[in-house]
Amino acid sequence: MKPLFLLTNDDGYQASGLSTLIDIARGFGDVVVMAPEKNASGQSHSFTVDYPLYVSTVVKEQGLSVHYCNGKPVDCVKLGVEHFCSRRPDMLLSGINHGSNSSINILYSGTMGAALEAATIGIPAIGFSLLDHSADADFSKSVPFVSAIIDTALKHSMPIGSALNVNIPAMGSDKPKGIKVCRQSRASWLEAYNKVDDEQGRECYLLAGRFQCDDNGQGTDQWALENGYVSIVPITTDFTDTDSLRKTRRIYESII
Secondary structure (H helix, E strand, C coil): CEEEEEEECCCCCHHHHHHHHHHHHHHHEEEEEEEECCCCCCCCCCCCCCCCCEEEEEEEEEEEEEEECCCCHHHHHHHHHHHCCCCCCEEEEEEEEEECCHHHHCCCCCHHHHHHHHHHCCEEEEEEECCCCCCCCCCCHHHHHHHHHHHHHHHHHCCCEEEEEEEEEEECCCCCCCCEEEEEEEEEEEEEEEEEECCCEEEEEEEEEEEEECCCCCCCCHHHHHHEEEEEEEECCCCCCCCHHHHHHHHHCCCC
């Protein structure tokens, strides 16, 4: 039996990155796509609770069905698994995102929110991102790497509850040098809200800011990407800070 893949993204069902991922996944098995109707970037792990979800089908053929809904990436995973896959998917693929989801960006990413949602219910999941925000981004050089990573993940069982965060550098005429498995670098967004007037003259605020990373030593995803490598960071929904668990237990378990 061919593997069954559930695909989604956060850039919307018409995004070229998703089209590239569909083509790659079809080389391995059957594909069900459930993606947002429009761009849903920055939705993290949020899902819809205050309005009904509607689904439209745009492709229905042997080995491929493509659907979109008015929800968020996590909604897409939930709907796809429960109502649109003929059986439990063998793998969830999310992306290929337009723009980086390395470092702290994973916290805000709808692409990776979808991957982690699948991981929470025991479905192997991989989120792919290309470091190019443009609508006409060239995904061609990422294809061999995405294909090889999917092939390897199918051959080697992924830990239950774990997903892979894959980021691919945009290198112009060059191709990535290889793959590095990394830890997530520590970084932050220095946020700012610019005060402006809207078209009606009302005062409002627009989000602005810049990415700051001082943790880009060898072994981090930022180092890998800056040096021309595809980065892979294994991630999990377990937020426990295991490094400080013993110290925290010692401090707080004796206070009362």
